[in-house]
Amino acid sequence: MGQRGRKKGSNGEQSRALLLSIAANEFAKHGYHDTKVSSIVKRAGLTQPTFYLYFQNKEAIFQELVELFRENLFSLTRKSRLEPGIELTSLSDRIAYGLAGIFIFFKENPDLTKIGFYESAIAEEIKKELAIQIEENLTSEVQNGYFSQAIDMCIFAESLVGIIERLTVTKLLPGLKGPNSLAEEIVDIFLNGIINKNS
């Protein structure tokens, strides 16, 4: 008959954290529906009731991971806002720097990133928010002068989100590109397309 009751040296916070990180990995690999609570606890060396000691249900642990991703991401995008008065020559470096920060976060948290980008309705919201943030960063802060007036910033912001998502999944996470070089390449390719040449 197996061990019953509290185990020696067991610690609640630790178990909770373990479940959370394993869950992230399972959700990232298999998606929400194909991830079973039973698999998560098995990998953690725990049992089902223990899971429900720390999380109200399967949905709750998933939401917690999504929130974690969202908060980190938006804190980063806020930080990557450019302060006014940047010289044109350093503009691309500054933008690349902000982008790289985001990529570094993705690289360090691949499971969270996959969840945040892929899991259905929530992912869509996050991308929408991200696009809005980027649009604000581009227009209200680096206003006029830098970019051509002719460009619809909303379209461009959405495009950037698409680019970020796609390159994260195909280049960054598989290790084909590093955060910095990827950020630079994106800026190189696309900034030249939107810089206002007559200013």
Place this chain on the structure above:
Amino acid sequence: MGQRGRKKGSNGEQSRALLLSIAANEFAKHGYHDTKVSSIVKRAGLTQPTFYLYFQNKEAIFQELVELFRENLFSLTRKSRLEPGIELTSLSDRIAYGLAGIFIFFKENPDLTKIGFYESAIAEEIKKELAIQIEENLTSEVQNGYFSQAIDMCIFAESLVGIIERLTVTKLLPGLKGPNSLAEEIVDIFLNGIINKNS
């Protein structure tokens, strides 16, 4: 007691097609797992066993929809290849034209498009293939001359896929932009960034 047996005027091909189109809508709205066979047949005014008369199982009908999307899409991307010898002045129009063709297909088949873009593993494959096609279109056909050598076409192709996906979901399908204007805007913004200015 309800009607039993074959109904008057009932037709297999018709029932099958009905099931397919309803299934597409359900999968697009709720995703694979939250779509129930029972809901599909209910909306079709049929019953569960009838469903299994036309499709081996739930997975099969889903795959069929995915294939439909894939084939249509790739047929379009092949068609959008540029023939050699295009003048620089008409280049952007030609590219926009090809893009618009794809967008028109998306607009006419919103459910298929959502499935093909969003549903998990398959979606990822499709995007990968699409990127490869675009890369081929960009390099092997419109080779040299047109675009700057410095640009990593693989990165650019992946980026384009991201842009297409995102703008389809946020602008095209909700009706905020039409296929043609969207295609033109994309080309306007991004082509200028990759055109080789010294040729």
Place this chain on the structure above:
DNA sequence: ATTTTATATTACTCATGAGTATTATTATCT
């Protein structure tokens, strides 16, 4: 007209996986 084939229904089975009632063991507090 009778047989056969296609299309459909009623009324199930059955696996799966989320979530729980109960109980046990260790750690901590007084």
Place this chain on the structure above:
DNA sequence: AGATAATAATACTCATGAGTAATATAAAAT
């Protein structure tokens, strides 16, 4: 030391939804 709180396991329940066996009716073929 004894009481209480925290952490865990065994052994379930229970809803859900995919898929099926058996049967009936309409249309097409002979």
